[in-house]
Amino acid sequence: MTPATAATAARRAPAAPRPSEPVAPVLRPVAPPRRRPRHRLRRLVAPALLVTSLLAVVAGHTMLAQRQLRLSTLQARLSAEQVRHREEVLAVAQLETPSRIVGQAERGLGMAQPQQVTQVPSVPLSTPLATPKVGPAPPHPAAAAPGASAGATSTPAAAAAPTTAAATGSTTPVTVPLTTLAPSSASGASPSTGR
């Protein structure tokens, strides 16, 4: 036996009672220390957190799947609507083609192409409009009586020739009775003579 082993055995050997020493007190079992409540709580919280987390993950995945499904549905609807829009655009384009409109006008509405187009000349806004020429008023029944001709109002300008097509582009002379128009030519405004 090594010295170390002997020393250990010596330490472990019960010490011999000494006669002069008092008797050792009686040892009683001691109640185990009460567990702290926080340890129990910790044991409950951790699994609860784990389960909750798992549930949250599952719920999140479910929501994600639902949203993805909704997104896919919306994308499918969008694609369908885009296709429908294209088809509608095409239908409108086919309806407004000139050939169809002309055909519909000629066959459905009985319209016809013009044989001749006459261009009405433009009138510049910077120049005053032509004053219509006026001719002699038709003889009033009362004025037609002898001696009543002096009552007819007429100016030299008013008695001028009616406007011709060269002035306005119209082929019909404009003749207005004196009774409806003031003789503006008398104030110096010259009638249009064509351009």
Next chain:
Amino acid sequence: MPAPAARARRPPPGSSPPVVPDRVLSARIRFIRLLFVLVLLGVAARLVDVQVFASSRYRAQGRAQLSQLISIPALRGGIYDRDGRVLALSVPTKTVIADDFQVAHPFTEAAQLAPMLGVPVAVLATELHRPSGYVALVRDVPTAEATRVADANLPGLTLVDDSHRVVPNGLLAAPVLGAVAASGSGSSGLEYEYQRALAGRSGGETLLESPLGVALPQSPVTGVRPAEPGTGLELTLDEPLQYETEQALAAQITATHALSGTAVVMDVRTGQIVSMANLVQRTTAGTGATPATSTGVAEAPSNLAVTQLYEPGSVFKLVTFSAAIEDGVISPSTVFSVPDHITLDGSMFHDAEPHATEQLSATQILSQSSNIGTSEIASDLGEQRLLAQVQQLGFGRYTGLRFPGESPGLLVSAAQWEPTDLVSLPIGQVDAVNAQQVLDMYNAVANGGVMVQPSLVRATVAGNGRTEAPAPAPGRRVMSATTAAELSAMLQQVVANGTGTGAMVPGYTVAGKTGTAQIPQVGKDQYIQGAYMASFVGFAPADHPVLSAIVVLDRPTPIFGGTVAAPVFSQIMGAALHRYGIPTTPGAPTQGAPQGTTAASQTQDIT
């Protein structure tokens, strides 16, 4: 452990075994150990390489063996006119594909499919019986019908995305728009020219499949690349005016029995082409007993305005007059003594009609389209100046439209020059040009001497509807403004008093020039008897030009440009001016000239 080793190496009786020293033996063992270690290290290194460093590569290779890329075709961009009207549009469709190995009851399935697809049951049943594994039952199925087919959930059927090109106006402007091949790519016209922009970029979906190539059922899509739809084109064409132009041209082709016709209307300031018509007379092939007969007018197979070359005739005289006025050789009032014919280098040139020697001003020479008078002016200019002016006015180069099949023209060069060219070239012979080049030249006169590049595409239209206009090409001054103004005044006289009275537009002043050009025989140094190209080119209103136009008819009867082409110009230009609300010109005639009754318009513009 020497004892067992010694036993193992015990030599057989009667022999003297070699003695291996212990140290050698231990060295061998160490070597074997080292070898094993090295091999294991190599294996480990390779393992690390495969699993760590090159794992992505091997993973990709493995995935590639299992993956199948399904292409998603991109929707082709639309083509619109200048106001957004649809000229060509692609509509998504589906192609119904059948895997007849999976079709157990072909007749039953055909009977179910027939009302949905509008195909007879017998046809479908035959197709479903074909043992090929891939049968395209019906193409271009509208999405509504395709949805019904999908809802039927019939075995062995697959719907594949496709698209169908629709042209709502039929063949309106077809030579300009071009065509789309069955493969979905443009084959001619603008569809071909702008193929890259219109086509977009196809996408794809990656699925998993077995090594035998069968898609794994319910396998997820491992990769999606959405298709990018093509970019649309907003053209400069105006659909209603295009229709008017084609109607007028078609009527005249029919009336004059011309082989073909071209008409182009262009915006003077911007060079935007608002209508471009190309029509041909459709004929049936004649036999020995029966001649070819006309069956109507149809769209030309190509854009004749830029692809067809012809000798322009009298409309080319503007080259000579512009150079002469620009150089101060003549003024509009310069008087020339003009006989009715001249002889040069053994060749005789003459005016359209015999006449006594006349004293004609430059303006009268142009308005009466005198060939001899024009050649006199050209001889004052000289060969070099004339050739330079031809190139200066854009002939011999591309117009800038970049149209497929466009020809820059065929020009005589100084090296090929012959003495008679000094008469031929000024009156529009020798050189071959296209109609658009002639129009560009007259447009430059209308635009005060600045030549603008013609254009057919006004903007590109992105998928979100945003338009982007290309940068306009800068104009090029080809003559002074003074020269352009003098030429414009001279060209007005052509319409007012000369060969082009048929081009009058009531209410507007018109400037232009007639042309009646002979057609050369291919491979021969002579012209085809009785065959002429009749043309009229001009612009209006002459005092404030807004639109320019050209009309060319191939071999009409009667032959004269002033008789057959000028009235079409009048009709088209009148419609265009009214459509755009161009104010009338004060003092302009309110009635057009009676068509075909003016002696000048029938006789004096043959070159």
